[in-house]
Amino acid sequence: MRRTIDWDDGAIVIVDQVALPGAYRTLRLGTVDELVDAIQRLAVRGAPALGAAGALGTALAARHHWPDLTKVRAQAERVARARPTAVNLSWGVSRALSALPESAEAVLAEAQAILDEDENVNRLASGHAAELVLERCPRRPLRLLTHCNAGRLATVAWGTALGVVWHLHTAGHVDYVLADETRPLLQGARLTAWELAEAGVPYRILPDSAAALAMARGMVDCVLVGADRIATNGDVANKIGTYGLAIAAARHRIPFVVVAPWSTVDTSLPDGSSIVLEERPADEVTHISGEPIAPEGAPVFNPAFDVTPAELITAVVTERGVLS
Ligand code: MRU
Numbered sequence: 001m002r003r004t005i006d007w008d009d010g011a012i013v014i015v016d017q018v019a020l021p022g023a024y025r026t027l028r029l030g031t032v033d034e035l036v037d038a039i040q041r042l043a044v045r046g047a048p049a050l051g052a053a054g055a056l057g058t059a060l061a062a063r064h065h066w067p068d069l070t071k072v073r074a075q076a077e078r079v080a081r082a083r084p085t086a087v088n089l090s091w092g093v094s095r096a097l098s099a100l101p102e103s104a105e106a107v108l109a110e111a112q113a114i115l116d117e118d119e120n121v122n123r124l125a126s127g128h129a130a131e132l133v134l135e136r137c138p139r140r141p142l143r144l145l146t147h148c149n150a151g152r153l154a155t156v157a158w159g160t161a162l163g164v165v166w167h168l169h170t171a172g173h174v175d176y177v178l179a180d181e182t183r184p185l186l187q188g189a190r191l192t193a194w195e196l197a198e199a200g201v202p203y204r205i206l207p208d209s210a211a212a213l214a215m216a217r218g219m220v221d222c223v224l225v226g227a228d229r230i231a232t233n234g235d236v237a238n239k240i241g242t243y244g245l246a247i248a249a250a251r252h253r254i255p256f257v258v259v260a261p262w263s264t265v266d267t268s269l270p271d272g273s274s275i276v277l278e279e280r281p282a283d284e285v286t287h288i289s290g291e292p293i294a295p296e297g298a299p300v301f302n303p304a305f306d307v308t309p310a311e312l313i314t315a316v317v318t319e320r321g322v323l324s
Contacts, residue, residue, distance in 0.1 A: 003156050005044055005052045007112060010063065012056045014044045017153055021194040032061055032075045039082040042185065046154020047086035047228045047264050048118055054079055054092030055111035066104035073097065084276040085237055085305045086228040087266045118156035121261045124319040126163025129259045132315055132322050133164060134173065136255045137221040141175035142168060145211060148182045148239035149191035150226030150259070160259040161224040162195060169201050176202040178220065182239060183208055184284045184302065208241050212248035223249045227260040234310030234323065235272025240303050246312035255314040262318045272307035280304050
């Protein structure tokens with residue numbers, strides 16, 4: 001399977017996630033402007049994929065502007081600021097910039113190292129999480145619930161929370177996956193459902209508001225989600241709706257497991273209170289496929305992420321192991 005994001009002959013190539021599930025197509029991004037636009041439109045999205053985008057964007061800037069290091073840094077900064085919540089984006093930029101004094105080629109080599117590491121890191125983290133799920137959830141086969149898209153489309157390859165599903169499904173342990181549709185941009189209905197169908201994993205899409213009922217009816221053994229930024233105390237920023245899911249899971253004593261690469265941990269933050277939560281345009285809520293579903297000019301609150309307090313989380317699992 002092709003990578004979600006890659007480098008090809010002087011350009012960044014991404015799987016266009018706005019087109020899915022209707023069409024599977026790729027986009028070539030040859031400038032920082034095009035990359036920033038793709039990040040902001042969510043054509044490339046998901047924290048680990050954004051880490052790769054940050055690094056490759058820096059490589060693009062270095063290719064165009066080296067040896068003018070000030071200019072390269074300014075362009076890289078634009079990439080790092082394209083979206084605020086996933087720490088992986090600025091992490092990818094900083095890591096690629098560390099090679100800047102050497103040469104533009106060195107920046108690209110560092111970016112490519114991030115891409116090469118991504119699949120291994122995700123396989124490891126999700127493997128640790130799969131073991132934890134098997135330990136904590138006695139029922140077989142397992143009924144899993146996930147939110148947003150934390151699959152291969154959100155990473156360079158493999159995925160984080162959905163990576164756990166791939167491990168468990170291969171071992172014959174998955175009954176089904178419930179995929180929250182994830183209003184308003186429907187990453188669950190459009191992307192997670194597409195990945196599950198591709199992999200032949202039985203699934204059902206449910207409105208986000210049905211998740212608590214599914215738990216109350218005993219339809220869920222474990223909740224698996226990814227993360228966009230994890231504070232030192234274990235507070236987790238992830239797609240809007242994650243906090244509500246964690247409250248419902250705690251009420252029903254269902255394990256709530258967060259799976260992410262270590263690059264999602266922001267050790268500069270003692271807790272999640274200062275994480276910047278992106279707010280997105282009103283029309284994402286008031287319109288569906290360009291058609292209005294609310295009165296014209298209706299005021300909107302549209303945060304793209306929320307913060308789940310550590311006390312509601314059973315474990316945060318990275319490639320380094322399980323943090324309970
Ligand atoms: O707005 P998005 O689609 O970029 O949000 C993505 C998420 O919230 C994912 O759950 C998170 O990035 C983890 S992806 C492995």
